[in-house]
Amino acid sequence: MTTLLMSYAPILILLATIAFVLSRLPRVELGHTDAFRKRRIFNWLPLGLTYAFLYMGRYNLTVSKNAMGDLMSNADFGTIFFWGTLVYGISFLINGPLTDRIGGRKTIMISAIGSGLANLAMGAAVFLGMTKNLVLIFSILYGINMYFQSFGAVAIVKVNASWFHVRERGTFGGIFGILISLGILLAFDVGGAIAKNFPVYMVFVVPFVMLMIFALVDYFSVFDTPSDTGHKDFDTADASSGDTSGRLTVWQVGKRMLTNPVILTIACVEFCSGFLRNAIMHWYIIFAKQTGIMGTFVPKNWGMLLCVAGILGGVFAGTISDKFFQSRRGPVSAVLYGIMLVCAVATLFLLESPVLGFVVIFSSMAIIGVHGMLSGTASMDFGGRKNVGVAVGLIDGFVYLGTAFQSLLYGRILPEGAAAKDPANWINWPIAMIPMAGIGLILAIRVWNAKPQPRVATSPLNLTTSELSKGALANAGLTQGSLGGTSKKDTTRV
Numbered sequence: 080m081t082t083l084l085m086s087y088a089p090i091l092i093l094l095a096t097i098a099f100v101l102s103r104l105p106r107v108e109l110g111h112t113d114a115f116r117k118r119r120i121f122n123w124l125p126l127g128l129t130y131a132f133l134y135m136g137r138y139n140l141t142v143s144k145n146a147m148g149d150l151m152s153n154a155d156f157g158t159i160f161f162w163g164t165l166v167y168g169i170s171f172l173i174n175g176p177l178t179d180r181i182g183g184r185k186t187i188m189i190s191a192i193g194s195g196l197a198n199l200a201m202g203a204a205v206f207l208g209m210t211k212n213l214v215l216i217f218s219i220l221y222g223i224n225m226y227f228q229s230f231g232a233v234a235i236v237k238v239n240a241s242w243f244h245v246r247e248r249g250t251f252g253g254i255f256g257i258l259i260s261l262g263i264l265l266a267f268d269v270g271g272a273i274a275k276n277f278p279v280y281m282v283f284v285v286p287f288v289m290l291m292i293f294a295l296v297d298y299f300s301v302f303d304t305p306s307d308t309g310h311k312d313f314d315t316a317d318a319s320s321g322d323t324s325g326r327l328t329v330w331q332v333g334k335r336m337l338t339n340p341v342i343l344t345i346a347c348v349e350f351c352s353g354f355l356r357n358a359i360m361h362w363y364i365i366f367a368k369q370t371g372i373m374g375t376f377v378p379k380n381w382g383m384l385l386c387v388a389g390i391l392g393g394v395f396a397g398t399i400s401d402k403f404f405q406s407r408r409g410p411v412s413a414v415l416y417g418i419m420l421v422c423a424v425a426t427l428f429l430l431e432s433p434v435l436g437f438v439v440i441f442s443s444m445a446i447i448g449v450h451g452m453l454s455g456t457a458s459m460d461f462g463g464r465k466n467v468g469v470a471v472g473l474i475d476g477f478v479y480l481g482t483a484f485q486s487l488l489y490g491r492i493l494p495e496g497a498a499a500k501d502p503a504n505w506i507n508w509p510i511a512m513i514p515m516a517g518i519g520l521i522l523a524i525r526v527w528n529a530k531p532q533p534r535v536a537t538s539p540l541n542l543t544t545s546e547l548s549k550g551a552l553a554n555a556g557l558t559q560g561s562l563g564g565t566s567k568k569d570t571t572r573v
Contacts, residue, residue, distance in 0.1 A: 109244050115310050119242050122308070125300045126235055127258030129191055129293040133231045134262025136198045136286030139270045140221060141361050143205070143282050145368050146274040153365065153499070155214050157490015160361070161483050162218040164353075167225040168479035174229050175472020182303040183237035186230045188294045193227025195290035202283030229479075233471045240467045241304045245316045246406055248397075260389030260447070267364065267382030336473050341529045344522055345453050346477040348412065351519035352453070353481030355419060356446045358512055360385065362489055363439050366508065369499040377436025384440050385447075392448030400452060408452045409526035415452075416523045418445040420516035426509035430502040449523070450478065485511070 111119075140163070144156045151159075178186045201220045209216055239248075274282050306312045336342050367378035377384060396411045404410045422442035429435040453474060488511060494504040 109247060112310075115305065118305075118308050118310060121300055122242060122302060123239060124258070125293065125296045126187060126238060128261075129187055129290070129297055130231055130235050131258050131262035131265060132286055132289045132293055133190060133194055133228055134259065135265035135270060136194050136224065136283075136290060137228050138263065138266035138360070139198070139282045139286060140217075141364060142267060142270040142274050143279055145271075145365065146279045146282065150210050151213060153493055153495055154490045156365070157486050158214055159217045159221055160357075160486040161490065163221040163225040164357075164479045164483040164486060166222040167229045168476045168483060170226045170229045171233070171472030171476035174226075175233055175468040175470075175476075177468070178230065178233040178237050178472075179468035183234035184297070184301050184303050187234035187238070187301060188297050190227050190230035190234060191290040191294035191297065193230070194224050195287040195294070197221075197224035197227060198283040198290070199287040202280040202287065205280040205283065206278070225479075229475070232475050233468050236471045237468050238301060238303055240315065241312070243315065244313070246401060248401075248406070257390050257393070259451075260386040260393070263360070263389060264382040264386035267385065268380065269382070271382065336469050341526055342470060342473060344526050345408075346474045348416075348519050348522045348526075349450070349453050349474050350477040350481035350484075351416075351515045351522070352446055352450050353478035354485040354515045355423075355481075355512055355519070356443075356450060356478075357482045358485050358489065358508070358515075359439055359443050359446065361486075362493070362508060363436075366502075366505055367436075369494075370502050370505075371500065375433065375436065377440060385443055388440050388444035389447040389451075392444040392446075393451040395444075396448035396452045405530070407528065407530055409523060409529050412449045412452050413520060413523040413527060415445040415449045416516060416520040418442075419449075420513070420520055423509055423512040423516045426512070427506070430505055430509070449519075481515075 140156070140160060144151045174186070197220055201217065201224070204216050204220065270282050270285075273285055302308050304312055364378060364381050367373050367375075367381075372378055392415070396415060399414075400406060400408055400411045419442055422438050422445065425438050426435065426442070429438055489508070492507040492511070493499070494501075498504045
């Protein structure tokens with residue numbers, strides 16, 4: 080009986096977490112009709128599941144590295160992942176403006192199809208035994224994969240920017256975090272099970288199949304704006320509110336983003352987040368494999384625990400941001416970075432302790448929460464639905480530049496071969512995390528009071544303030560200051 084319970088424990092923990100989260104999420108009332116809410120679910124649900132399978136087709140590289148053993152060394156993995164994440168970060172310069180121009184609906188399908196085909200090609204390379212030039216072949220194919228992956232990140236934010244008001248984006252970020260976190264579960268636990276029971280190339284083939292299916296689902300389900308589905312568009316009260324100017328050129332939008340101190344500060348925070356998130360997500364499981372602790376609870380259920388951490392981190396960050404910090408993203412990011420710094424220091428002393436796994440999971444909860452708040456939510460707020468593609472491109476580009484830096488660094492400073500079997504030789508792993516956590520904390524504090532400032536007074540359902548009675552304002556849970564940015568603390572500043 081005990082053995083049976085232990086085998087189902089991961090599933091029970093995951094289901095209990097999701098049930099708890101959904102039961103505790105507050106509802107933000109902005110006057111949406113039930114029909115609109117239902118249609119919105121059918122928009123973001125397939126979009127979120129597509130992104131989950133994109134994650135599966137992104138982080139399966141880590142699973143394949145462990146499955147291949149000596150065929151892919153730590154340095155090889157670091158090099159391949161470096162080139163992939165570098166391409167991912169730089170490609171936002173193209174894909175961000177392109178998504179603003181053609182819309183998120185088209186780009187999520189481009190992302191799914193392109194990434195799926197790249198995964199199929201990697202699977203074919205493994206199937207054909209092309210291991211002699213593994214680093215070169217995988218660096219090219221994984222780079223192509225990551226180029227198309229970057230469309231997904233921009234598309235997901237671009238679409239949701241028109242469907243969610245600023246005051247409900249934080250809470251929604253928690254719900255959406257559940258779906259995104261499922262991608263981590265799919266990559267590590269489901270992908271790990273595939274690698275264990277089937278040939279390694281299937282780790283790449285399965286994401287290909289699922290991405291092709293969801294590209295088709297998105298064609299029929301996902302639309303850029305409510306009006307595309309017969310519902311009324313509404314003012315989301317972000318940085319695009321009241322902006323009646325025509326389409327700006329890429330250079331004009333880029334200049335606007337690059338001269339916005341809040342967006343630049345958030346981008347620098349996210350550079351640190353990219354470093355830390357992947358330093359934990361990828362290297363802990365490699366650490367566990369090489370030090371011989373893969374059979375313990377945390378490594379054995381790594382994907383599920385990361386999924387739970389992502390859900391809790393995202394929901395905590397989003398709910399606290401909306402309910403206690405007036406939809407400001409800086410305060411909760413600073414709190415989570417403080418947790419991350421404490422955990423990074425603790426990791427320094429726990430490399431040989433069984434407690435390490437749980438500390439690392441707690442670290443993941445903090446850093447995934449920050450990432451969801453800034454890349455997924457703040458980019459919508461401060462970029463505005465008109466220019467959100469460029470804003471996401473800039474911010475998420477910095478995430479993956481940070482990821483590329485950590486991948487190259489760790490590939491050079493972490494132990495190899497027999498030396499990697501001793502946990503004490505992994506001391507450089509937490510040492511590199513500590514300064515990044517400290518810098519991220521300082522920068523997050525810098526944007527503590529930042530909020531988007533609409534260009535004119537706006538309301539949740541596309542009415543001007545003068546058209547709303549005081550009773551209507553009260554029913555919507557809004558104040559004159561929150562609508563128009565006239566309150567002093569509603570200004571966009573660092």
